[in-house]
Amino acid sequence: MKFKLIASVKDVVSLSSNHMSNSPNDLWIISMPGFPTKPRPIPSIGSCKWVLLWFEEIKLNCGGSTLGSPGKGGFGVIVRDSSYNILGVIIKGLGTVNNYEAKCEAILGSHLGLRKHLEQNFD
Structure with a gap:
């Protein structure tokens, strides 16, 4: 019985197309x-x-991430001017969300950051 079980598990494992995220x-x-076992593929570095920004141009960088999906997540946004001075930063914890939701919140947060910058500087 033990050998049949081990043989069955080996067959199923060999059919898996994914890798294992184990230590x-x-x-x-x-x-x-x-x-x-199938070790993780080597990460590719691109x-x-x-x-460079044009004069009086601003740049927003945003990102969202989670610890697990779903998991505890958050996002951050940074706004810079053409001289690379930091004009503003937004960071926010989101509680339990999936990775997609965290990235969407980052995009919405960057929109909020842009609106605040425009209101403060062009009213």
Whole structure:
């Protein structure tokens, strides 16, 4: 019975197309009965560049993230001018949300940041 169970689990694990998000110690324990493991793929690092702003142009950078999905999340927004001076920062904890909701809140927060900047400087 034990060998049939182990053989069945090995068959199911081999059909999985995903990787395991386990620590090296977890993977070692899983491999002890002979179950195949799939380590995480190596992250790819892409290049990016900062485009210089035109005179009197402002730039908003925003991001949202969670610890787990759903999990405790938050977002942040930073506003800079063409001289890279920080004009404003918004950070907010969101409670339990999924990653998509946190990113949407970041976009809405950047819209709020832009409105506040325009109201303060162009009224």
